[in-house]
Amino acid sequence: MQPEEERELVKAVVKVSRYTVYIALIAVACIAILVVSLFNNGAVSVAPSKANKSTSVSSVPAPSSPAVPAGITPKAMPPDAWKAPDESTIPAGKAGDMIRYGKELTTNTAKYLGPQGTVAQITNGMNCQNCHLAGGTKLFGNDYAGFIASYPKLSGRSGKVDSPADRLAECFDRSLAGKVPDTSKKEFQSILAYMKWVGKDVKKGQKLFGSATEKLSFMDHAADPVKGKVVFVMKCQSCHGGNGEGILAADKKTYRYPPLWGKHSYNDGAGMYRLTNLA
Ligand code: HEC
Numbered sequence: 001m002q003p004e005e006e007r008e009l010v011k012a013v014v015k016v017s018r019y020t021v022y023i024a025l026i027a028v029a030c031i032a033i034l035v036v037s038l039f040n041n042g043a044v045s046v047a048p049s050k051a052n053k054s055t056s057v058s059s060v061p062a063p064s065s066p067a068v069p070a071g072i073t074p075k076a077m078p079p080d081a082w083k084a085p086d087e088s089t090i091p092a093g094k095a096g097d098m099i100r101y102g103k104e105l106t107t108n109t110a111k112y113l114g115p116q117g118t119v120a121q122i123t124n125g126m127n128c129q130n131c132h133l134a135g136g137t138k139l140f141g142n143d144y145a146g147f148i149a150s151y152p153k154l155s156g157r158s159g160k161v162d163s164p165a166d167r168l169a170e171c172f173d174r175s176l177a178g179k180v181p182d183t184s185k186k187e188f189q190s191i192l193a194y195m196k197w198v199g200k201d202v203k204k205g206q207k208l209f210g211s212a213t214e215k216l217s218f219m220d221h222a223a224d225p226v227k228g229k230v231v232f233v234m235k236c237q238s239c240h241g242g243n244g245e246g247i248l249a250a251d252k253k254t255y256r257y258p259p260l261w262g263k264h265s266y267n268d269g270a271g272m273y274r275l276t277n278l279a
């Protein structure tokens with residue numbers, strides 16, 4: 001090899017190795033950037049971090065197990081707390097059939113009386129059970145335990161003494177934002193029969209633990225719709241829909257998650273509309 005050629009070769013080798021070093025440096029920089037961004041996005045977490053919890057709308061959250069927020073002490077359940085009567089106490093025959101039908105009507109109201117109801121189309125898309133949980137048998141679930149025993153009752157709304165039938169009619173009128181079924185007909189009478197059965201062991205004036213709705217105290221400031229929206233987006237819309245319109249069930253006639261407002265929900269005369277009740 002001529003010294004001239006040799007020099008050329010050394011030059012070329014130096015050039016190549018310099019490029020290799022540059023490329024290696026760039027690769028190291030890229031890897032470093034990638035690692036940093038992975039840590040920031042939470043794809044790799046060093047310690048469990050609350051901030052990384054997904055608040056994705058598509059995943060329907062399961063109610064987290066101890067559902068009691070910090071700072072709230074759950075009430076101890078007294079041993080004599082009301083329990084709904086056992087289904088086996090529903091008599092056989094016609095009287096029992098009415099109670100069973102009444103239960104069915106309050107749990108699947110929309111199927112029979114909703115906008116596409118099989119018996120009549122006189123109510124919005126809601127079921128009584130949407131607000132009176134487990135057929136109105138659940139403590140702290142707006143149950144029907146004390147209903148029949150506390151009627152007839154002087155109504156704060158109408159100023160007259162209401163019968164149980166008057167009170168039921170109000171729920172059709174306002175909560176179900178619809179028409180009241182003919183009170184002499186099978187449907188209305190069956191619902192009444194079911195209510196009588198649910199509350200059959202409750203005496204007039206009896207104090208009931210966790211019955212009906214817990215009255216919330218009046219707030220000392222105006223309700224804040226802006227803060228409310230934040231809570232709604234985080235905690236409610238996954239089930240009740242982005243506009244509170246609810247989510248229809250597979251049959252497209254009834255709701256899997258009931259609407260919170262709108263034409264298929266309750267009207268502003270309903271108990272649920274009051275801040276002291278629930279929503
Ligand atoms: C949108 C929610 C909602 C729906 C749907 C609803 N209710 Fe109610 N209902 C309430 C609330 C809230 C109260 C308590 C009102 C109050 O205390 O001012 C109530 C009260 C009652 C009471 C009186 C209970 C008592 O102890 O005095 C009866 C009975 C009742 N509802 C029956 C029904 C029936 C039957 C249906 C279906 C046909 C129904 N409700 C649908 C929210 C609802």
Ligand code: HEC
Pocket residue numbers: 060061062063127129130131133134231232235236237238239240256257258259260261265272278279
């Ligand atoms: C995991 C799903 C889920 C989440 C989250 C959820 N709900 Fe509900 N909600 C339901 C279901 C289901 C019912 C009806 C209960 C039944 O029929 O047994 C209901 C009923 C209601 C009702 C009474 C019926 C009606 O349509 O008005 C109100 C009011 C309500 N929810 C408000 C809220 C609010 C406010 C939040 C957020 C703080 C919330 N819900 C979060 C599933 C959910």
